[in-house]
Every structure is written in C-alpha cells, then in structure tokens.
Amino acid sequence: ELPPSEFMQVADSTWLVLSVVSNGRAPSGCQATGVTKIARSVIAPLAEHHVSVLMLSTYQTDFILVRERDLPVVIHTLAGEFDIYKEEGGECVPVTCDDVSNGFLKPKPATSPTLHPVQSPQTRFCVLTVAPDTLPAIATMLIDVLFYSHSPPREAGAGSQDLDSITFFAFSLIEGYISIVMDAETQKRFPSDLLLTSSTGELWRMVRIGGQPLGFDECGIVAQIAEPLAAADISAYYISTFNFDHALVPEEGIAEVIQLLQQRQESSR
Numbered sequence: 001e002l003p004p005s006e007f008m009q010v011a012d013s014t015w016l017v018l019s020v021v022s023n024g025r026a027p028s029g030c031q032a033t034g035v036t037k038i039a040r041s042v043i044a045p046l047a048e049h050h051v052s053v054l055m056l057s058t059y060q061t062d063f064i065l066v067r068e069r070d071l072p073v074v075i076h077t078l079a080g081e082f083d084i085y086k087e088e089g090g091e092c093v094p095v096t097c098d099d100v101s102n103g104f105l106k107p108k109p110a111t112s113p114t115l116h117p118v119q120s121p122q123t124r125f126c127v128l129t130v131a132p133d134t135l136p137a138i139a140t141m142l143i144d145v146l147f148y149s150h151s152p153p154r155e156a157g158a159g160s161q162d163l164d165s166i167t168f169f170a171f172s173l174i175e176g177y178i179s180i181v182m183d184a185e186t187q188k189r190f191p192s193d194l195l196l197t198s199s200t201g202e203l204w205r206m207v208r209i210g211g212q213p214l215g216f217d218e219c220g221i222v223a224q225i226a227e228p229l230a231a232a233d234i235s236a237y238y239i240s241t242f243n244f245d246h247a248l249v250p251e252e253g254i255a256e257v258i259q260l261l262q263q264r265q266e267s268s269r
Contacts, residue, residue: 018064039230047223054240058179059129121166125204204248
C-alpha cells in the first residue's frame with residue numbers, strides 16, 4: 001500500500017515466512033532460545049543448499065524468511081526431518097515434495113562462504129514485549145524513539161572488533177504479538193510497568209555481522225553465527241536487516257561468544 005518513493009529501497013524478491021513449531025504448536029512461555037534450537041536442523045542445511053535466508057527472532061518465537069523462488073529447494077531440503085504445512089484459507093495443509101517438484105533446482109557445488117567481520121558494541125540491550133491494549137500509552141514515546149531521538153550512525157572500520165555504542169531499536173508486530181529490542185538507557189524512558197521481559201530481566205549484548213551492506217544473494221551469513229553458538233548451546237536472539245545481521249546473546253556470555261566467533265574465522269581462513 002506504500003506509494004513508490006525515491007526514499008524507499010525495495011529488494012526485488014518476494015519472501016515467504018517459515019515458522020518452526022514443536023509438535024504442531026508454537027513455543028509457549030517467555031524468552032525464546034533463538035536460533036540455537038534451529039541452527040543445525042534448518043539454517044545449516046539451507047545454507048549448504050545455497051538458500052539465502054533472513055532471520056527474525058521475536059519475544060514469542062523465531063521466523064525464517066526465504067525467497068519464494070527457493071521454496072522447492074527449501075521443501076526438498078527440510079522434508080526429511082520436518083512435517084511441512086502451508087496455509088490455505090486459514091487452514092494448515094500438508095505439503096509434500098511432489099507438490100513442488102516442478103522447477104526443483106539441485107544443489108550447486110559447495111563453495112566457501114565469505115567470512116564477514118564481527119563487531120561487538122558495548123551497548124547493553126533489553127528484549128521486551130508489551131500488551132497490545134497498552135500500546136497507545138507508549139505510542140508517543142515510541143514515535144519519538146523511532147523518528148526523533150537517533151544520532152547519526154557511527155562508522156566502524158571493516159576490521160573493528162569493538163564499538164563504543166550502536167544505535168539500534170527494533171519493533172515488530174506479528175499476529176498481534178509485539179516484540180521490542182532497545183538499549184538499556186532508552187528503556188528508562190518508558191513506564192516500567194508496561195514493558196514486559198523475562199522473569200530474570202537479563203540484559204543482552206550484540207554481535208553485528210558485516211563491514212558493509214550484505215545484500216540478499218549471499219548464503220551462510222546466519223549460519224556463520226548460528227552454528228558455533230548452537231554447538232556451544234548459547235542462546236541467541238537474531239535479527240536480519242537490510243544492511244547488517246545482528247545477534248543478541250546474554251550479557252554474561254559475550255566474551256565466550258566473541259572467542260568462539262574469532263576461532264571460527266581463524267580456522268576457516
């Protein structure tokens with residue numbers, strides 16, 4: 001519904017959402033463990049089959065976006081381990097490989113993925129949700145944070161492993177569920193009784209991937225972070241954006257995460 005504009009850049013592909021559920025039900029409760037749970041079973045196999053993905057963690061669950069044209073490869077890749085359903089008229093209908101065999105592309109020979117620099121800003125982040133009926137009470141503050149409170153982004157060198165701070169605010173509204181990621185200082189501007197977080201109230205640190213805009217044609221970017229964290233059983237909250245990828249990890253584990261990712265890069269050179 002948005003009109004064409006010189007200010008809006010749009011990727012040329014249409015994307016579909018994969019929601020990974022357990023025993024036919026979406027995960028319940030509070031904080032999700034992020035990409036750790038699905039790194040080996042979904043993200044890594046898709047990367048091996050040259051399927052580019054966008055990852056979006058929310059407070060409630062995690063979503064993987066794939067290009068519509070890659071759907072045959074996605075289904076053939078995942079059908080061995082998952083029951084796959086598509087939504088038709090509000091109902092979930094089983095999908096088989098035969099349903100999408102037309103135009104199926106066989107995997108290309110494996111190539112070594114590009115290793116992108118990983119930066120770790122000092123900023124501490126909160127992962128929050130808010131009840132939809134209380135959203136009007138914080139609408140003015142949300143608008144101010146989204147449009148009027150940002151300082152110009154600071155540029156970091158391609159090889160930089162550390163930043164003093166980073167401007168990052170993520171808001172998602174999916175099927176009525178709201179997820180917000182903001183830095184700890186910004187959180188202080190909001191009424192504490194309206195923002196809900198996990199019972200531990202933990203803070204998160206970020207690792208950001210990419211020294212320049214990544215684009216959507218490259219595969220294995222999410223896997224570069226997700227696989228080593230999954231192997232170490234470290235939870236992560238992952239957000240792909242138009243220019244960079246971001247993974248949030250519990251603050252107390254940031255040193256281990258940086259060490260793991262540095263070891264991964266050194267061993268892959």
